[in-house]
Amino acid sequence: MENKVKLGRSTGFFESFDRRPSNKTNMHYCPGCGHGILHKLIAEAMVDLDMQTKMVFIAPVGCAVFGYYYFDCNSISVAHGRAPAVGTGIVRTNPDNFVISYQGDGDLGAIGFNNFLQAANRGENMVVCFVNNAIYGMTSGQMAPTTLIDQKTVTSPYGRSADNEGFPLKVSEMVAALTSPIYVERVALTSPKNIRQARKALRKGMQNMKDKKGFSLIEFLSGCPVNFKMTTDETDNFIEKEMIPYFPLKCFKDIADERSPIVRPKPITAKEKVKEILFENITPLAKEPVTLTRDYKLKCAGFGGQGVLSLGLMIATMGKMRGINVSWLPAYGPEMRGGTANCSVVLSSGFIGAPLVEKPNILVVLNQASMDRFHNDVALFGVVVYDSTHIELPKDPRKDIKYLSIEATKIAKDAGSAKCANAAMLGAFATILSGFGKTEFEDVFEEAIRKTFELKPEVIDMNIKVFKLAKQQTIKTSER
Ligand SMILES: Cc1ncc(C[n+]2csc(CCOP(=O)(O)OP(=O)(O)O)c2C)c(N)n1
Ligand code: SF4
Ligand SMILES: [Mg+2]
Known part of the structure; x- marks a missing residue:
């Protein structure tokens, strides 16, 4: 190693500081710095x-x-x-x-x-x-x-x-x-x-x-x-x-x-390999990705314990199964203890810049507090889907968005478990998507339920049952 102190400018510096907008010869530091x-x-x-x-x-x-x-x-x-x-x-x-x-x-x-x-x-x-x-x-x-x-x-x-x-x-x-x-x-x-x-x-x-x-x-x-x-x-x-x-x-x-030299496993960076690993256990469908003409930006909101986070997860999993980019961002914190809980979900054929959905084009609400709190955030011409078993339209409904309802809790309760109201909301979501002509998700709903609850296999059948029942129901457009 060369160790002698040398006079003059080091070749470790550019000869001329061309990246500097003004003075190209001097550094910007103050004298004595x-x-x-x-x-x-x-x-x-x-x-x-x-x-x-x-x-x-x-x-x-x-x-x-x-x-x-x-x-x-x-x-x-x-x-x-x-x-x-x-x-x-x-x-x-x-x-x-x-x-x-x-x-x-x-x-x-x-x-x-x-x-x-x-x-x-x-x-x-x-x-x-x-x-x-x-x-x-x-x-x-x-x-x-x-x-x-x-x-x-x-x-x-x-x-x-x-x-x-x-x-x-x-x-x-x-x-x-x-x-x-x-x-x-x-x-x-x-x-x-x-x-x-x-x-x-x-x-x-x-x-x-x-x-x-x-x-x-x-x-x-x-x-x-x-x-x-x-x-x-x-x-x-x-x-x-x-x-x-x-x-x-x-x-x-x-x-x-x-110390010996550090040897760390080489990370996998090849795109195709990453995809293979990510989708290995999901479905072959992911290998032929769907093309969405617009992003779905959803917010699912309700009380902690109503399954709003799993609802978001089921929807994100569907996107993953169809090979598109997805994000799922839960809001935890004090809101989880009996207050409101929510998650942001984005499905996109392109890159997802920010996972936080502030202006959802679809808002899925499972309690009144979330309806009142979030409906004003819905993007122009967006949709609010709500559980009309116990939620009413807000006092000041907007004219530039649609309010769609389904008796989610009632459907789930009649099927045997009121806890599965979130699966009923998934059924409503499936109906809305087919209304948009997005039938390419049709065959992944049930698989997404299975995947989301794979660690709780005992709840899978009931969730699928409620999902199917809800899908047969007509969604109501609420009067404003
Ligand atoms: C996220 C963010 N927070 C605050 C600042 C404002 N900011 C610019 S430099 C700086 C601190 C610089 O002090 P130091 O790291 O000691 O560097 P020095 O200038 O003393 O060499 C701060 C707080 C910033 N640019 N970005
Ligand atoms: S002397 Fe202080 S203010 Fe000037 S360049 Fe150095 S650190 Fe920055
Ligand atoms: Mg400093």
């Missing part, structure tokens, strides 16, 4: 260690958000705090790639802390470069998880207080306590001596990654003169005199030599 120093260390190390072509630099949300302007390697910009999660995807799908998860104290220690900690705990093969400048730099100096006690920021104008905001987070100490990480060191981007140590630590972490040994964390104490409202000398002094006593510079863990 630690980010610029660390960028240089990274660029040089990735060239010297011959990792450039396989390196993926993950830029955080924070002042380093534009890191991809500078590094001549693969790069990705991610949502705030999500670098270790995206990095996990990269190294798991392409284990030969290298990932630098570059994160500030807000990005890593606040919004993204769980993502970070879980990646560390899984021992992902990556290097996390944690820039601890004790402040939110990009957003003009708010308090960070690592802001020191008594340090003034715009959101702690009297200084951080342990009683009010707790003590600054010692990230390296916490991560070193986990079993998986192999290397954890805290360094500082201040004096030449400290920068030399930072350079060494970074290279060690990167070598670990090259050897596929797992997770390395390097915490860089760094200055933000602009938001500290200090000169660069004062900033270095603040790091030396205030930060280092609380965040000691230290190698907390270095056990790479004790």
Whole structure:
């Protein structure tokens, strides 16, 4: 490995920063900022260690958000705090790639802390470069998880207080306590001596990654003169005199030599193979997908315990059996205890952008509260299907949607189990679909019931019976 300090710009950087809309020669960092120093260390190390072509630099949300302007390697910009999660995807799908998860104290220690900690705990093969400048730099100096006690920021104008905001987070100490990480060191981007140590630590972490040994964390104490409202000398002094006593510079863990290279099962990414696995136990019908001319966006709502979630699941399963994309999103929480429960279901021949259905084109309701609460959300010319055994039209019915009803609970009760009112609603749904000419689902309803209740085989026959009875009933269009 080339280890000599070189003068001039590293070839790890683009020759010209063409991705920058304005100045193509300089970085955007303020004078005296630690980010610029660390960028240089990274660029040089990735060239010297011959990792450039396989390196993926993950830029955080924070002042380093534009890191991809500078590094001549693969790069990705991610949502705030999500670098270790995206990095996990990269190294798991392409284990030969290298990932630098570059994160500030807000990005890593606040919004993204769980993502970070879980990646560390899984021992992902990556290097996390944690820039601890004790402040939110990009957003003009708010308090960070690592802001020191008594340090003034715009959101702690009297200084951080342990009683009010707790003590600054010692990230390296916490991560070193986990079993998986192999290397954890805290360094500082201040004096030449400290920068030399930072350079060494970074290279060690990167070598670990090259050897596929797992997770390395390097915490860089760094200055933000602009938001500290200090000169660069004062900033270095603040790091030396205030930060280092609380965040000691230290190698907390270095056990790479004790670990063998990680070998993880290769994930299956080939589309056809994924389909085969997903649909293996479902039905051969899935291999000839139906084409829907429009998406079905449903909301099924009622009391917890009425089977609205299973109703949604049955409908989603039908879609799955016919080879189209489906999503099923239940709403849990306090609503489950006797209050309303609901789920969103989408059936689509295309991609499903969001599984949450806010404007259903079909609303299936099993209690009055859900009728009153959701009917105003139904999309223009949409349909509300309700159980008229105990639900009435809302006080202010809309003129631009249809209200269809079936005595679901009565049908189910007469058949022997009022609990199967949801299967009666499925029957109503089948009738509505055949009204739309969507008979291609015809042969999967019963199979969907069987599949949904395969762990409760004793309820299958009754559900199918109620479904069939309901399908024979005429659905009423309610007067408005
Ligand atoms: C989801 C989301 N929440 C909040 C923000 C606002 N925001 C932008 S950067 C940032 C924190 C930056 O601080 P840090 O991670 O310490 O990076 P620094 O700028 O100090 O290097 C925040 C809260 C955002 N962009 N996205
Ligand atoms: S605001 Fe602070 S962290 Fe951001 S570039 Fe300027 S000095 Fe660096
Ligand atoms: Mg910061």
